[in-house]
Amino acid sequence: MSRPNTQSMKPATAAKKLDVYLPATPGEFQQNPITRGELEALQADPPQWLKDLRKNGPHPKNLVAAKLGISIAGLARGGVTEALTTEQITALLEEMPEWLVAERESYQNVLREERRLKSQRAEQAR
Known part of the structure; x- marks a missing residue:
């Protein structure tokens, strides 16, 4: 057996x-x-x-980044090196420090560019 x-x-x-x-x-x-x-x-x-x-929480970095609307690299640039609790994430979103505003804007630009390139590749594949 x-x-x-x-x-x-x-x-x-x-x-x-x-x-x-x-x-x-x-x-x-x-x-x-x-x-x-x-x-x-x-x-x-x-x-x-x-x-x-x-x-x-505490939540792993990938979830912290997602909840903040930024990349994991953006967390590091913002000085966030440890896992954060839901309460800490909420406090950051309410406080909205300058680095977080900049990282959110940068991340949205990256996502827009990725969508544009994906659409462009789809058009070329037709």
């Missing part, structure tokens, strides 16, 4: 797939490999710690 394949992943990979900041997860999660089945169970029926992390 063959055993079912129980592929597992590192906690960092699982945290990334769950969109949570690994150092904020429980120690048991950080120290043990996560099987695909366990990951699916966490996604289907998240425990309270996962619900709290997703709601309040």
